[in-house]
Amino acid sequence: MLQRSMEKLIWCMGIMLSINANRLITPRVNGCKNVPKKSRTKESMPRAIAAHIREYVKSE
Secondary structure, three states: OHHHHHHHHHHHHHHHHHHHHHHHHHHHHHOOOOOOOOOHHHHHHHHHHHHHHHHHHHHO
């Protein structure tokens, strides 16, 4: 039971990381000039994962 929940947790973290990675890459690909230099997604990524874990722990 614990192993399965850990696998699910790692999977969720992987999704969060890939979503944030895509968000960081896409502005450069599109060549947008109005993208802020210091990307906010980098800062919010660990916080988003932590929130996700907290939500998941509550639901278990």
